[in-house]
Amino acid sequence: MRRWATFLTLASTVALTAAAPAAPVYSEADFARVPKLDAHVHANRDARDFLRVARKDGFELLSINVDYPDFPPLATQATIAYKMHAADPKRFHFATTFSMDGFGGKDWTAQATRAVDAGFAHGAVAVKVWKNIGMIAKDTAGKRVFLDDPRFDPIMAHIQARGVPLIAHQGEPKNCWLPLDQMTTDNDRTYFSEHPEYYMYKHPEEPRYEQLMAARDRFVARHPKLAFDGAHMASLEWSVDELASFLDRYPNAVVDLAARMSQVQVQSNANHAKVRAFFLKYQDRLMYGTDLTDSPPDPKARAQNPPATGNFAKEADDNWRSDWRYLATSLSQPIAAIKADAPGLALPRSVIDKIYYSNARRFFHLKG
Template sequence: MSKLALAFAVTLIAFAANADELLYTEADFASVPKFDAHVHANRQGSEFLDIARKDGFELLSINVDYPDFPPLADQAKVAHALKALDPGRFHFATTFSMKGYGGKGWAAATIRHLDAEFARGALAVKVWKNIGMVERNAQGRLIMLDDPGFDPVMNHLAERHIPLIAHQGEPKNCWLPLDQMTTENDRSYFREHPEYHMYLHPEQPSLETILAARDRMIERHPDLAVDGAHMGSLEWDVDLLAKFLDAHPNAVVDLAARLTNVQYQSVRDHDKVRAFFIRYQDRLLYGTDLTDNPPSPQERAQNPPREEGGITAEADHFWRSDWRYLATTGSQRIDALNAEVKGLGLPKAVIDKIYWSNARREFHLRP
């Protein structure tokens, strides 16, 4: 081998070694600080905290006015108790009821309620898809998020620098028949929740109508920090999500319960999806939508679906699978897609932002 060829080979080996050092491995999973910015801890007990501690996660548990969840007061009690149990690891977001909306005093009462929860440690406020899809005014029209009645609450959040977590709309699959949906987890969810399957409800507004109302609200409140839950309901197209982020500098999005929709795209154009994550590395929050709900005869399908072994097995499985996809170049079978999916292999610096520092910045936690 010539000296030139030898030098070239040594350079390639060194480059490969340095490239490897820029990526985390599966073995790094538990040792890297991480933050799941979208879970629902609705049950008393330490199991969720125990597995979060073992796997290196802090949690943001989000209270939400969801019929399959316990009443809002019960969700708040659980959040307060778990916060007291491990205040450095467990965080929570509060919400408000739409009961009485439009009536005299609703906004003032809602602000008082939110301030009381902020005093207990709430870091953010959640608004759910019932706004835009379920709740109606006195005239029978659906209430959209840009309704002026919300303005006093949004102004108050902006003044207090409290982020709004907005889940408006549903996955694009929601407007498709079951046999045309792109992921099995969406298919199973909407099979179990036909009331939210918009393909079955053509009288309901389109996804575009719902998201346009959200975007008008964001534009009207430029000082309000907004976290678009579930990739801002633009999970099916990273190009559209990029346009949303470019148009709204006060917005970030979380990845909760939408990674399979991302993986569907990366199977078809891996480089494009990876480039999106790198370009918007400061605007993405890791989240799962993992739910620890008290069992009851009324309990229905969750997204992601339950696994045997309760929240401990479920959380460990999903966290490790997501880590393999985002942080490494390893492949794994994703049952929701019936496909082998190659990991994005995002650089360590990008992973540290998506999994840690972005959430801590967004929710005003210590550096």
């Protein structure tokens, strides 16, 4: 019944949109002059290249520290974030995190609390939890840990008391549980081919997609006053209807679009009006993000999502301009990840301003 109600609401929005006069939209030429904020990046290199290209293209950045084996150690990520924030506090923001090492032990909560407080002391505006919770991490007794585990309650209460949002990457794209030839995007095929430890189709003994989403939903329901950012479209990137239902159920939640634009484009190519209506209806709950990652050069580095090219400044500029063309204009463009052209959504300027800037600044309590 809830899905049917969501469908009817989206359908009525489509009808109203079709009947309404066209709102002013931006052009490609407006890209660099409009204030924007990429609310999901990873600055893993002690260099100013990321800030330079962000400044040129009119972006602020939210860099997210995460306990990811392909990234530098957490202490190194923290040092880089502190330095870059100090160098340009109005343009470079960051999220801190904590390690899952020793979870379930008597000292873990105190250690996690010290870790996030150190980040807050240096200016962190959010805390990140990663997909290792649910997919990898085990407690000191060797049992798999899920986000709804009540042993997280003290650290979450501490984060909430500080008035800081939680960013949660839970699960993976639904493609992760499909054979390669059934995946909807090439970027997912490449990423999971090179990260078999996260490719759940190859691990039927591991938790299913539905289990991970259910644990995440129980967590959000149990912490209704904790501001919650579902990273990567809350891993509901495959269906704007499912994402609409999630947002309707949990008013404390927002989502970012990081590394999931191609899945949105698959849907808009199938039903352009419905996807555009979704963006219009939930314009206050969506934040632009890319997952762009500036890491030290590594000849053995595996595929990232979005793909790394070896020329980071061009990679960032190309990603940002492609997404702007899709979201802000009606122009079509070839999208390699889906082997098709994707016409733009031409969202009104007021909606673009929210998704690209004001939603993130409000949600993360950014000043200045």
